[in-house]
Amino acid sequence: MTRTNRPAALRPSRELARTISYVPDLDGDADPGEIVWTWVAYEDDPSRGKDRPVLVVGRDANDGTSDDVLGLMLSSKDYHRDDDDWFAVGAGTWDSQNRPSFVRLDRVLVVDANGIRREGAVLDRRRFDAVADELRSRFGWR
Numbered sequence: 001m002t003r004t005n006r007p008a009a010l011r012p013s014r015e016l017a018r019t020i021s022y023v024p025d026l027d028g029d030a031d032p033g034e035i036v037w038t039w040v041a042y043e044d045d046p047s048r049g050k051d052r053p054v055l056v057v058g059r060d061a062n063d064g065t066s067d068d069v070l071g072l073m074l075s076s077k078d079y080h081r082d083d084d085d086w087f088a089v090g091a092g093t094w095d096s097q098n099r100p101s102f103v104r105l106d107r108v109l110v111v112d113a114n115g116i117r118r119e120g121a122v123l124d125r126r127r128f129d130a131v132a133d134e135l136r137s138r139f140g141w142r
Contacts, residue, residue, distance in 0.1 A: 008040055008111040013139040016070060016108045018058045020132045020141050024122045030056045030069045030113060033128050035094040035121040038111050040073060053094040055103050055123055055131065060110055067113045072103040072131070080104075087134050094121040105134055 024033035034056050041049035054071035076099040080086035086102040095101060123131075135141040 008038060008109045008115065010041075010043065010107045010109055013106050013108050013135065013141075016060070016110070017135075017140040017142070018070065020057055020135060022125055022128050022132070026120050026122070028118070030071075030116050030118065032056050032058050033123055033125070035074065035092070035123055036069075036071070037094075037117045038071070038109070038115050040109060051117065053101070053121075054109055054111065054116075055089070055128075057108070057131070057135065069111045069113050069116060071109045071111055072105065073107070073109060074101045074103055076101050087131060089123060089127050089131065092121055092123065103131055105131075105138065 020032065022033045023031050025031050030036045035053050036056060037051050038054055039049055040052050053074040055074060056069055056071050058070040060068035060070060074094065076095055080102040081088065085104060085106040087105050089101050089103055091098045091100050
């Protein structure tokens with residue numbers, strides 16, 4: 001897959017409030033409910049970053065026509081457990097060590113679809129719905 005030169009943009013979740021739905025389909029496109037991998041810049045030094053897992057929650061355009069994917073960063077760092085901006089989603093195949101993971105709720109990554117390195121993991125419906133409920137209640141997603 002060709003990688004894009006455009007870095008992922010990190011935006012406040014409220015600014016990108018969209019209708020959220022669960023439609024994973026391992027068809028080669030990043031769909032809501034899937035966990036994919038992409039390069040994410042460090043907030044304190046945007047010239048550096050790393051590949052990390054991202055939970056896809058939508059597309060930048062509500063009608064699905066945008067090539068920009070909206071995603072929430074995942075982390076297995078346990079110190080996120082007590083941070084209100086992070087939400088526990090448990091362990092899954094996206095982490096080779098099967099560690100519990102957390103998604104960052106207050107910031108959404110806007111990623112060019114060509115910048116995604118697909119892993120094909122799917123977050124189950126129950127856990128995705130819990131994340132969606134948090135986005136709806138805290139940030140105005142629909």
